[in-house]
Amino acid sequence: MDDALKTFFSEARELLAEMETALLTAEESGGAAADVNAIFRAAHTIKGSAGLFGLDALVRFTHALESVLDDVRAGTLPLAGPLLPLLLRCCDHLASGIDTIEAGSEPDAGHLEEERALLVRLGDFGAAGAAEAAAAVQPRTETRPGEGQWHLSLRFGPDVLRNGMDPLSFIRYLSTLGRVERIVTLPDAVPTLEGLDAEACCLGFEIALVTAADRATIESVFEFVIDDCELRVVPPESRIAEYVDLIHALPEGPERIGEILVRCGSVTERELEEALGRQRQADPAPRLGAILAEQAQLAPEVVEAALEKQRQTREHRSQDAATIRVDASRLDRLITLVGELVIAAAGAQQAGRRVRDLELQAAHATLAELVQEVRDGALNLRMVRIGATFSRYKRVVHDVARELGKDIELRISGEDAELDKTVVEKLGDPLMHLVRNAIDHGIDSPEQRQARGKPARGVVALNAFHDSGSIVIEVSDDGGGLDRERILKKARERGLVAPDHTPSEHEIDQLIFEPGFSTAEQVTNLSGRGVGMDVVKQNIAALRGSVELRTRPGLGTTVTVRLPLTLAIINGFQVAVGGSMFVVPMEMVDECVAYSCADGHDYTDLRGRVLPLLRLREQFRLGGQPPARQNIVVVQAAGARCGLVVDALHGESQTVIKPLSRMFQRIRGISGSSLLGSGDVALILDVPALLAQAGPGSHSTLERRAVTA
Structure with a gap:
């Protein structure tokens, strides 16, 4: 069951x-x-x-x-x-x-x-x-003084119908003595269709009866059919041992009856568990050992009928698709084991290189290919379409728009984009905040829209697409945009901006992500407490993602969330700076070039185009002197390009992502760690954060500085 x-x-x-x-x-x-x-x-x-x-x-x-x-x-x-x-x-x-x-x-x-x-x-x-x-529809009636709950187990004989008796009439008559609290019909004795006798009664009943009547009165209900049935009556407040004896006496399996007694409310699961515990101590091989250890099962044909019913009614779904339901924890366990397999295979490969055995190296190369296929297959099992998450917000937009007296349409695109189910599960709340903010703060009232020459119906749009190994989700609206003057005024009142400081437009926009910041005049069910956008930023950062905001006064606002496709295993490119190892996500690597310039410039000429440079040795304050000949790893993300200056290139590898401890989570430019085959730890670079470290937008200050130079 x-x-x-x-x-x-x-x-x-x-x-x-x-x-x-x-x-x-x-x-x-x-x-x-x-x-x-x-x-x-x-x-x-x-x-x-x-x-x-x-x-x-x-x-x-x-x-x-x-x-x-x-x-x-x-x-x-x-x-x-x-x-x-x-x-x-x-x-x-x-x-x-x-x-x-x-x-x-x-x-x-x-x-x-x-x-x-x-x-x-x-x-x-x-x-x-x-x-x-x-x-x-009535609330459950409380038991009145003098009443008690009796449990009746009733099995009619196969000839009761031939003898002119109606089993249901006796059960209906019970209601004259009190209240039939619950009744469970047992079809266990019903034969297959070939052996079915239409004149035979094959049903049994477990009945919970609340009444003030005594045992003799209850048994008298079945006086005329007592020879054609088996009746067992357990009075109120009976010891659990009496129910155990009842289960022994009934023809159905013990696990079936144990579950039915719980459904009838005659006993609780805890009572039966305690009784079974005592019985296991007294009898090492009790018949009732699985009453609650195993849940009761429906007859296989009944289960199949239920599932077949569901399949037939889903006409809009593909009849050719074969699916199987798997517990999410099993998938998580599989991904964990695959990650350990990747690390073990890398260690075996390094060991093969050390002994310089060509045959062993060839075997390891084959193993590495198979491990990669297993990894990709396991990760694909956890990839889900984001469309299901987007669809949930249709109801949110519908209800909130009605509450605010606005006419709002939700437009969805990119719903076929896939990402890891773990990311999807943790993305729901941040997206909910963004959608509600777009409805409440973004979309202006119908009167304001008409005054600005806009259609009375506002639009909130959700869009998703893949970019450089990440998924990008855009939440946009065609409202009035951010009121920067109002935001700056509130920020000065709260002391977030010094009175003599004139922040840039980007800095003003970023103020809405400050904890507790709100421009709402009054607290409502939707806004005013300053809880929302700061939580969004924190939750997205916890997923190794980033949040960007673009606004055009009078035209609308777009919030862009960039997230990794998976939080488990990625293809990485290993580089070294001194004795430290780093991993660059492979999807963000364009090319690698040799670099021997020692003039200290933070840019270089790459085939006639200025390429800003970021030296990892300086970025992370690593000691030692750089070698005479270094390397540049050209990376790109969100339209920006940069060259990472490193000492050595160690090539592509499968990278199992391990989370950083709290002590290191706020280090900019690092998104995680990985265990190498040698046992050393490598840090995974957060390329978008590195590109945006010196300024906002898709073109970093590094690039602007390089072009100016």
């Missing part, structure tokens, strides 16, 4: 995300048939799968939702006005319900009240059965 439910929860969330996206798209398209059909299919699939697992609350709610969507699909109900926000709220409620069920807890009163209110509103749109469903 646990594995099957995990699949249901995961796929239900995917369906809800698709449903939300289709609802937002339908709003823009005016309720296109394809979008409406996608919304209906998602709700219908969730309803069917929830019914398969006996999740009656989800079935009840999605049935009412499906009735409204059926009318929309038939064209009798327009997808406009208050209906669209209601459907989005229903999506949120379903997601909350799924979280509650997965956590194994009961819905609280607030959740039930919201469900009742949503069902009433769905009923206003003509949802069939919505009123009855709303009436059925």
